[in-house]
């Protein structure tokens with residue numbers, strides 16, 4: 001009985017695959033994390049840096065509608081804690097929500113621009 005062509009080709013293809021895997025070392029360069037939470041002298045700023053960067057970048061926060069009210073941020077942070085199991089002690093929720101609504105939501109001071117905020121924080125105020 002003649003072995004089928006397909007059966008003969010299987011070992012050949014398998015060897016080809018092995019040779020290629022051994023020859024090529026693949027490197028993956030991840031993009032550097034360039035986005036950071038906007039600096040602030042609110043107590044929630046340190047907390048958010050400590051607790052909200054473990055699973056995802058700042059981007060998720062930045063792309064929320066700037067008109068988002070306090071209740072929206074409250075619901076979002078509670079969702080992180082309850083649904084996504086973020087290890088957030090209850091007492092950090094209020095200051096984090098306060099930071100979020102005043103930095104990315106509808107309680108931002110009208111005249112406060114990102115730059116002046118950052119400068120103030122660097123001046124240690």
Ligand code: HEC
Pocket residue numbers: 048051052053054055056060061064076077079080084085086087088096
């Ligand atoms: C345990 C992991 C984890 C931690 C810690 C975490 N998140 Fe999330 N977050 C998620 C997941 C999962 C999603 C949903 C991702 C998706 O839908 O693609 C998400 C989505 C979001 C979104 C997008 C809007 C939404 O409702 O889905 C925002 C805003 C957000 N997170 C803010 C925060 C903030 C603020 C903190 C800190 C208080 C935080 N996250 C901490 C896991 C986490």
